[in-house]
Amino acid sequence: MAWHELLSDYTFQNVVIGAALLGLISGPLGCFAVLRRQSLLGDAISHAALPGICLSFIITGSRDLGGIIIGSLVTGTLAALLMLLLTRKSRLKTDAGLGICLSLFFAVGIVLLTYIQGTRNAAQGGLEAFLFGQAAATLRSDLWVMGAITLATLTLLAAFWKQAKLVTFDAEYARTLGMPAAAIEAALTAMVTLAVVVGLQMVGVVLMAAMIVAPAAAARQWSRHLGGMLVIAAAVGIASGVTGASISTLSRGLATGPLIVLTATAIVLVSLALAPGRGLLWGIVKHYRQKADLQSRQLLYALYRHPETPPRTTLGARRTLSRLARKGYLARTEDTAGVTLTDAGRARARQVVAAFEEATP
Amino acid sequence: MAPPGNAEPALSIHNLTVSYHNQPVLWDIELDIPAGVMAGIVGPNGAGKSTLIKSLLELVPSLSGEVRVHGKSYASQRKRVGYVPQRSSVDWDFPTTALDVVMMGLYGRLGWFRRPGRRERREAMEALAMVGMTDFAERQISQLSGGQQQRVFLARALVQQADVYFLDEPMAGVDATTERAIIEILRRLRDQGKTVIVVHHDLQTVSTYFDWLLLLNVRVIAAGNAQDVFKIDHLRKAYGGQIALLGDHDSLMFPASKVT
Structure with a gap:
């Protein structure tokens, strides 16, 4: 396929724009998740999105992105809250709490998924695509939703930049200055959930955590300031999204989501090895x-x-x-x-x- | 030393009780710290020294108790209180510079939306100069030594221009030069009439550093002027068996002190 043909291809445009939006939101928010040592929270939230997707399908009977977003937000948030509850109230450590939430919600999701498949609903057409993503199914209307979420989240982050930075670095000190640290932390976690939701269609629930962690991990190697780290993470996210989507389209048939993740991981490896000052x-x-x-x-x-x-x-x-x-x-x-x-x-x-x-x- | 006629204590704690799970951490703390002193909080491990500071700052929930800073509730006096947490409480691999950390001390004053500008930068540089860290302003915090990190934390509290300062183990794991520099700055603050309250772990230096002392072990063992509190029977009561090395005479107890 020639380049100009490819560029004017409707599906390719959708996939590339979607992948770029995903990189733009997951990179910066991933930075906060990684710096707050909550990389795996993204993993738990994304796996927990699956039951939400299925429930929304059962209730609405369609795989409309709006319903799916609301469903996965609800179950993703539930999982995060359950994780917090487990680690606060029991003797479980964070990693064990995360592991339990992740597998519990994912198992429920798979059960619901097989239940839906068993009902032979004509509209269910590939709900399992959310496991590993199905970029080619992205519609123009989905892009508007993804774009709106990305814009809103990044605007919020810019407005509360000071608060987000101080709470991430030293939450207790932030509280002594009178900042509502708990609310800001909750907001940051909610934004990670939003980033996960944006990526469900492209990358799928299983690999979405990589899009949270990888751009941030790569960016940390190259930057000395939090602001710079966020910009680089966004660039890495966009670059891997566009590269993965392009390779997938050119190769005809290789899965887009995993290719995006592989590209991001390759950038991480190069950064870990070569970055000046911090590289191996x-x-x-x-x-x-x-x-x-x-x-x-x-x-x-x-x-x-x-x-x-x-x-x-x-x-x-x-x-x-x-x-x-x-x-x-x-x-x-x-x-x-x-x-x-x-x-x-x-x-x-x-x-x-x-x-x-x-x-x- | 506090002027005797100074009516209002800098910090007044009434009936403070804190517990963690099923363990009492602080029990019925009743305390007045006069304004303009350099106060030490001393006690064995697990005595609740850090918890006391954190519960005063409302970082740890307390079961009962009333805390007043210069006569008013802490919540209304936040801007008059500066805090230097333990150095190990944060991840120093955070991507930022020493100057940036110091400017964080001004975020409270800036309110919700204003960004730090040239004025904040200048104030932060002044604070860094006070702790002797001017040359390290643009340095990554991960590349600072332990003592330098502690100075940055102190500078962050200094920009707050507070009246009451809480410091949690500022001398833990720092080099002798830094310890001397920190104590110099704290003395200067006290001489300006501010109240400095320090959790301290080194009994050797207690009597040279502090003019007011709280001996703590879950309860208040003794509190008051340093020379009245720093007595062998008080120490025995606070430390129990952990202080078997001590002799019977006060004068034999701590022959050496690092800073005079």
Whole structure:
């Protein structure tokens, strides 16, 4: 399919715009979820959306997005509240509480789903698509709903930016300043639920948590400020949405939702490895650079203090020797030591000795 | 030291009781802390020192009790109270800078919708200068040492320009330089007439740092001027068996003190 043909394709337009909207809302809200250590809450909420979807279908008899959104909001919120209740009132820890809620609501959802399939309702046409998403079924009217939710949520976040930031960083301190921290936390959780709901059609309940966590995790690697992190997370979300949707359309038949998630995860892996300052690769490079620098200084020190002692012939020592020689600090000799310091080498060694003696009085 | 004629206490606690699950944490706390003192709250682990501060700030629910700050209820005096929580209570990997954390101290004054601007930035820089952290203003908070993080927290409370300051273990796990800097700043606040209330864990330094003392172990063991409270029989009563090292003479108890 040629590019201009693809771009004017009605289904493709819907899918790409939908995926971009999903990235735009899940990225920034995911940042708050991740920073509040509630990444898995998104997972529980999205799984808990399934019974809501089914109930709304049973009640309304159609798979209209409005009803499905309300249904999944209700059960998603119920799951979140049950989780809070369990961890507050029982001895269960947060992870166990989340696990119980997730599986309970998801199991009820699956039971309802098979019940609906058993009734052979003609309109049920692929309700199970919400498990893994069915991007191609996105309608223009769905996009308006998704867009309205995204716009409303991001506007709210911008208006209460200060409060959201302080409550996420230090909720108790926020309360001493007179902020209603509990209400703000509840609002942030509710917004995560909204982001999940926006993604149900595209990505499905099972993989939706990845869209909450992945863009935020990637963005944390690249940013030093909360604002920057949110912008980058939104960009990562949009990029993976559009890329996943494009690959899916071009490949004809590969599932869109999982491809979006895979793209986002790939960006996370690259970020974890490469991001300046925080990336793994950066750490390894820094480690070896520091190690090499320390060995050079130690060897200079030894050669300066004990010129007659020959350096060892191990691989590490020889590598350090040749590094020093390249810098012009060493000259080869014919005596037992084999090497001697040049004038430049002696000057550098004197600095090393002075620094060493200053550090260890 | 508080002027003797100062009628109204900075903090007045009446009949405060707090419990956690089925354990009493604080029992019938009855206390007046005069204005303009540097007060220490001392007691063994689990005595309820942090809980006392948190229940005064309404962060922990209390079963009964009345708390008055300069004669009025805490809720109406919020702006006159500054709080420095324990350093370990937050995640320092949060993506923000030292300056930004200090500006958070001004969010209460800014109200619901105003954003911090140039004036707030300047005030935050002044507070950072007071704690000797000017050079670290734009540093990521995750890259600060423990002592530097504690100074940032102190600066965040300083911008609040409060009259009563609560500090929860500000000297825990900080280097000697930071401890000296913190105590200098707290003394300066006291000398300006503000009331500084500190949860403290190091008995060695108690008598040099504080002029007013609360010895706490679920109940008030003793409270008042530091030299009257810091007595061996009071300490025995508060610490029980945990303080077996002590001799019988007050003068032998703590021969060394870190800061004079």
